[in-house]
Amino acid sequence: MKRYFSDLFVGGKSLVDGLVVTLKALCQPMVTVQYPREEIDITPNFRGHIDLVLDPEKNTFRCIACGMCERSCPSECIQIKGKKVEGKKKKTLSLFTLDFTKCSLCGTCVEICPTQALEFSNEYNLAAFSREAFHYDILKRLEERII
Amino acid sequence: MRESQFQEPNRFFLNMGPQHPSTHGVLLVVLEMDGEYVLDPQPVLGFIHRMHEKMGESRPCQGFMPNTARMDYVCALPYNHGYVSLIERKAGIEVPKRAEYIRVITSELNRVASHLLWLGAYLLDLGAFTPILYGFDDREHILDILEDVTGSRLTYCYYRFGGVYRDIDDKFVEATRAFIKRLRKRYDIYEKLVTKNIIFIKRAENIGIISPDMAIRYGITGPNLRGSGIAYDIRKNEPYSVYPEFDFEVPVGERGDCLDRYMVRVREMEQSLRIVEQALDTLPDGPVRSKVPKKIKLAPGDCNFAVEAARGELSYYLVGDGTSVPYRLKIRVPSYSNLSCLPELGEGILLPDLVSIMGSLDLVIPEIDR
The missing domain is CATH 1.20.5 (Single alpha-helices involved in coiled-coils or other helix-helix interfaces)
Incomplete structure (x- = not known):
């Protein structure tokens, strides 16, 4: 009891x-924060999808279209094409696409690049209604930044 | 269909999962019930099988790195650690001391994050909603610290063959020290909110007793085994990396019930913090990555490497054939063995107790199916 x-x-x-x-x-x-109305600052070290580095001196990309990133990618989500331009000895980058639906953000492409032409973007607000929305044209994204 | 269900009017089959909140993933447990008593719980696996082992056998070993984190997404860094160490052992790659220290620090932080998540999720299974919010609050600090250095929040791909991806800086050290201080202050909250709570004790004490003999029979490892009173920890019994340099204890339980498994994990968090503290104090300077050939050749023959993940013994077994693609990669995951004891453990108990037992086993389903 x-x-x-x-x-x-x-x-x-x-x-x-x-x-x-x-x-x-x-x-x-x-x-906590009220997410869609408020956002937390994200660390610059965050690894989002890849982007081409904008070289401040040349005001263009550093990529030499060697295709190292394309070959090293474990998920085969990068596609690169280079073409001959008159007056230049080497190939120039003409196509750089990333299928972000397949990418697992391992960072192998950024590390293996001989000219440090790739970087990680800081974008994390990613939502869309179609798969094709994540097929990024990385070269076009860079060209938009040049202007 | 078994005959038994027609003989007794109260007998029926019940599907628990694959969309049940307390199975924490797509696990199906087929329960043969007699009223509210479970007669025979049989787990059904394979809903989230992604052939990770086959993927490891079909690409050069560097390409498998991101996969390792996707097996156990709650405690991904030890999975990274096991795989890089396996390849380093196989190919004879030296790792700088500083890199090993960083690996230990980040792995232990990840272990604490995993235990905090488990604590919240387990209490959620038992019907207490509040503790998970406190657990997530603390875990968020770890995720922020790790995000700053690894670049991702959950499925890390931070370690590299021969080192780590990025060096840690003063900001990391400072934030980690601040977190250790913070979590130690929060123990009191968890004790008052959970450990001493009478409802929690009644739901966990003397429920799901795993005897030491039974634990060994099923190959149970990690906190579940230590809860049964066997002090087996890979970090002590088969030391790897720089763990022998640190002073820490292996907490063990007495009875092997759900409460013991809970206590072991809570006490383990403090031990992990102790390891991190010592590692930060004695962090050597130097490079964090050694020179590694671009194409790593895996010599013919086999090789094994085991690490202590948050849920138990994680062991990678690799057979090489001279190329850079592994001929065979076998991954022994802790949750698979931990789950295998469920049919014996859940015989003749109440359904709510089965939920408590499954929660206390800390199952991660993508790791079981991998």
Whole structure:
């Protein structure tokens, strides 16, 4: 009988202790943000999908269309084409697409690039209604930034 | 169809999952029931099988790195760690000391994050909604710290053969120290909110007792095994990386019930923090990546490497044939063995107790099916 009441007391007290914890939390500043209306700053080190680096000196890409990234990609999501331009000895990049639906963000392409022509973007708000929306034309994205 | 169900009017089959919230993924458990008592729970696997092992055998070993994190997304870094160490052992690649320290620090932080998530999810299974919010609040700090250095929040691909992807900076060290301080202050909250809560104790104490003998029979590892009183931890028993340099304990339980497994994980968090603290104090300078040939040749013969993931022993077994593509890659995941004891453990118990047991086993389904 005595045990029953002591259990009842100890158990009841444990529940009240728990409620005190939540009550204290109620008075503390909020840790969440109202997402679509507010956004948290993301670290510059975040690895989003890849982008071509804009060389500030040449005001264009550094890519030499060697195709190292295309070959090293474990998911085969990069496609590169280069073409001969008159007056230049080497090939110039003419197509750079990324199928982001397949990419697993391992970063192999960025690391293997001999001219450091690739970087990670900081985009994380990614939602769309079609698969094709994630077939990025990376070269076009860079050209938009040049202007 | 078994005959038994027609003999007794109360007997029926119940499908728990594959969309049940407390199976934490697409696991189906077919329950033979007698009223509210479970007679025979049989797990059905394979809903999320993605042939990770086959993928490992069909591409050069570098290409498999992102896959490792997708097996156990809750505690991805030890999976990275196991795979890079396996290839390093196979190909004889030296790893700089600083890189090994960074690996240990980030792996242990990931372990704490995993246990915090488990704590919240387990309590959610038992019907307590509040603790997961506190758990996520703390876990968020770890994710932010790891995001800053690894570049991703959940499915990390941070380690590389011969080192790590990016060096840690003062900001990382500072944030980690601040987090350790913060989590130690929060233990009190968890104790009051969960550990001493009478409802939680009644749902976990003396439920799902795994005897040491049974744990060994099923190959159970990790906190589930330690909860049964066997102090087996790969970090101590088969030390890898720089773990022998750190002083930490292996917490064990006594009875092997759900409460013991809970206590082991809570105490393990503190041990992980101790390892991180020591590693930060003695962090050596130097490079974080050694020179590795572009094409790693895997010599003929086999090789094995085991690490302690948050759920138990994770072991990679590789057979090479002289090319850079593994001939065979076998991954031994802890949750698969941990789940295998469920039919014996869940015989003749109440259905709510089965939910409690499955929660306490800390199952990650993509890891079981992989």
